[in-house]
Structure formats: structure tokens, C-alpha cells
Amino acid sequence: MTTRRTGLREQKKQATREALREAALRLALERGPDNVRVDDIAEAAGVSPRTYNNYFSSREQAIVAAVTTERETRVGAAVADQPADVRLADAVIDAIVDQYTAQGDPGRDVLLLITTRPALHDAFVHTATAIEHPLADAIGERLGDADPHTARVLAASVTAAVRVALEQWLQPTPANSGLVVPSGALPQLLRATLAPLAPAFDAAQKRSHRPHK
Template sequence: MTTTRRTGLREQKKRATRVALREAALGLALERGPDNVRVDDIAEAAGVSPRTYNNYFSSREQAIVAAITAEREARIAAEVAAAPAEDRLADALTDAILTRYTEPGDTERFLITASPPLRDAFLEAATEIEHPLADAIGLRLGDTTTPTARVLAASVAAAVRIALHQWLGATIDRSAGNGGLVIASGSLPDLLRATIAPLAPAIDAAEERSRQARSG
């Protein structure tokens, strides 16, 4: 067996373990409620040790959120990369993000509003979009060597996180017994458009420089 094949099999096993852990975390959270799930329970359900669990996730909240947001980042990047060449990059970015973040399902709404730790994990997960999006932007610009694509991707990730933070923090229910849990409120699509819009001039400028470099 070649080294490349061994490496490939090892990566497949790691991905399978990660999927098993996040699916176990989500299943237990829906069955028992997020606060009644322990890391040891998740590890047991996935057939691994707690030590192995800690190699993949730093908390139960991180694993639960990973199950909810699985594949979202890759799909956004793929849609940006696949957008017609004549489409404005800023529009392609906005459309892909709105498509994947609009109208979260009932499971997502329940879990991300269930507790502050889950909310925080959900917000932190927004940063995961940065690396795949940087690759997609670099391909669109024909520029994978300068920091431009990474800077733009990091800015977009920050804009998404700000929109989500505002969306989740728009209303706080402080009625007796709920601990002041955050309840999602307002229009997430409108918030996403508003936070991404200020980045459009920088994205347009990068796209224009790329166009000039190709024509020159």
C-alpha cells in the first residue's frame, strides 16, 4: 500500500469519526435536551473514547452545532466558484450566503436558541466559512498567491458572524425561569445583506484589478 493511499484512508477514517460524533451529539440533544448531554454520552454513542472525542471537538456544544451546520461552508464556497463568470463576485457571494443561511430549519432554530453556550458555538462556527471561501474567491480572481482572497473571505466571515449575532441577540426573553435565553428575531436575510454590503467596494476593486491583469 502506498503512502498516499494510507494517508487517504486515514483521512477518510477521521472524517467518518467526525461525522459519527456530530450525528450522535445532535441525536442525543434532540432526544434529551442539550443540557442533558455529556461528552461521555456522545463518545459512547459514536463508539469511541472520550479522549478520541476531544481530538475532534472541544465541547458538546461544538459537536451539536457541527451537525447542524455540516456542509454549509463547502456548499457556499462551491456556489461562489460555480457562479457564471459574468456575474459580479459581490453578488455571487451574497446570493450563496443568503441561500444557505435563509430560513434555518426548526432543528437549528431550537438548538441555537436553547442556551447561551450553544448560541456562542453557533456564532463561532460562522468563521469556518473563511478557508473554503478564500479558495473559491482566489479561483474567481485568478489570484491564489496574494493575501487578497483570504482578506476578503475573512471579512465576509466576520460580516456573517455580525449578522448572526444581531439576529440572535435582537430579543432576549427574561421571563421567569428561562435564564434570559436568546430568541432569534428579525429578518436574517436583511441583516446578512446589510453586513455584507459595505464589503462590496473592496470586492469590486479586487475583481477589477483581476480583470485588468488578465487583459494586460
Template sequence: MADGKGGLRERKKAATRKALGEAALRLALERGPDNVRVDDIADAVGVSPRTYNNYYASREQAIVAAVTAERALRVAEALRARPAGEPLARAVTEAVVEQYTTEPAGDALCLITSTPRLRAEFVNAMSTIARPLASAIAERTGGTDTLAPAVLAAAVSAAARVALERWVHPGGTGPLVVVTSDRPLADLLREALGHLEPALRALDGRS
């Protein structure tokens, strides 16, 4: 069977990763992130700290993963779902905006944006969209050039990262109590990605 032991193993790993992230976020909300240890997260899921370290490099990474998990893949799938005749620049922008303006919310958002290390991890997680997005761009343009989609996907990731960083930490370098911009994240994303429109349009025209 194509989905035999290998498929079952991958599903179990994905479930463990998800459970660890959810436990990390729950404990951080209950106790505060500085009062959560790796041992606490591992114990909440019933695995060893060593197993935890196979999935996450830090508690901050696990906490943020609870609200960003699978988002990189969802961006790529959102691009694939856009209308076939839609210009690439608009399709990419709307796919990114769709996935990055719906969550996190409420207590999770407050926790992430009020904690410098979580804020940094949240912004850095944007880089994970580059690889799956490159594949989706290549499929959409239908060309044989694999370098251009990868370069443009990396540029989209970087531009979106700048917008997200501006949103969660607008201006200044010191610690802020209120760290979300007055501008909606969707507006910042569209502005940042707008600078890439000529390059995306050029690739679209070659397809």
C-alpha cells in the same frame, strides 16, 4: 491508487465526525444539552471519549457541528457555481445567503438559539468559511495576489458573523427567551455584506 489507504482513512474520520455530531444533537434534543456528557456521545457512536476529544473540544461544538458541518465548503462551492459574469460582490453575497438561510430549522434551531453556549458556538462556527472562501475568490478573480482574497474572505466571515449574532441574539446582553430577530437572516446578511461591496468590487476590477 490515489485514493488508497489515505483516502479511506479520511472518509472514516469524516464519517466518525459526522456520527458524533448527529449523536450529540439527538441526545441534546432528547435530554437537554446540560444533561449530555461526552461519555454519552462517545458511547452512542461506539468510540472512546479519547477518540471523541480528537474531533471536538466540547459537547457544544459537537452539537452545533450537526447543523453546520461542511457548510464552509458549501459556501465556497456555491461561489464557484455562480454565473461567471456575475459581479464578485453579488456572487459572494448570494453564495453566503444561500447556505446560511436554509438550516437549522425546527427543534434544532430552537435548541441552539435558546441555549447561550450553543448560540455562541453557532455564531463562532461562521469563522470556518474564511479559508475555503478565500480559495474560491482567488479562483474567480484569477489574479496572482493571494493576500487580497484571504483578507476579503476574512472580512466576509466577520461581517456574516455579525449578522448571524444579531439574528440569534438581537439587542441587549441578558438571557432572552425569544432570541431570533424579527428581520430575516437573509436581509441581515445582505446588509452586513453590503458594507464590503466596494472592496469586493475593487478586487473584481483588478482581475
């Protein structure tokens, strides 16, 4: 009975988080993010402002969450799900690329919001930091390394590389162009920024004596 109650509670929390982020993005697109208050988002989602603050610390965070949609959990799970004989560098890079592009690129209107509002741009890029801890856990599990610093350093390095790729991808467009054109294809940018980390992953995997193809 306790397990069932816990499961229902988690489902309710997930539903509330989803309602808040969907309301935040919808209102931002309709009114412009500068004209959306936390109270407006909470009301649209059917919860109190106090409840809103249990999930998000700002309107920007809620708006961006509608685009990223629990990516940190999915990245860690994608690495953990790779077969044990897959090269660790490949497992991590493929997981990052897949999860950052699994739902397709954000639509034009969303890109316009992100690229033209510094606070939203920064919040979107900052979401990369959320993948660090789940990714460190997944890397540590695959390495089976008693030294926890290796997995954390590798995960932090991946986070930095992802931020660089996102910054490049979301470079400001020329003034008055009226277009939102990301700079380069995101999968290629991610692979390019993550590639320099492959030797470090290979070295860590070699020390762990885990076989890979």
C-alpha cells in the same frame, strides 16, 4: 490501490464525524446540553472519547456542527462553481445566503437550545470563522491575484459580516415568553450585512481585469 484506501479512509472519517454530531444534538435535545458529557456522545456514536477529541474540542462544537453540517466547504465550493462572468460580489453574497439557508431554518427545539445557552449561542456564531479559509481560496482563484492578502482580507470581512447577521438573528427573546423568535429573516439580514462589502469586491475584481456582467 493507495487512492482507494485514502478514499475509504476519508469516507470513514466523514461517517464518524456525522455520527458524532447527530448523537450530540439528539442527546442535547433529549437531556439538555448541560446533562450531556463528551463520553455520552462518544458512546452513542460508537467511538472512544479519544476519537471524539480528534473531531471536536467540546460538546457545544459537536452540537452546533449538527446544524451547520460542513458549511465552510460548501460555501467555498459554491463560489468556485459560479460562472467566471458573474460579478464577484454577487457570487459571494449569493453563495453565503444559499448555504446558510439551504437546509432551512433550524427547528424550534434547536433554536431554543441555541438562544438559551450562551455557550451554544457563541459556538453557533463562531462557526462563521470556519468559512474564512475556504472562501479566501475561492476568491483568490476567481481573482487570479498574485497578492494573497486581498482574498484573505475580503474573506475575513465576509466572516465578520456573517457574524453580525447571526448575532442579530439570534438575539435573546424576552424573558418568560416561551417562544423562540429569531429577529428578522436570515437571508435578508445576511444580504444587509454583506452589502457594504460589495464596493471592495468590485474594486478587487476591477484590478484583476476579470470581466463580469
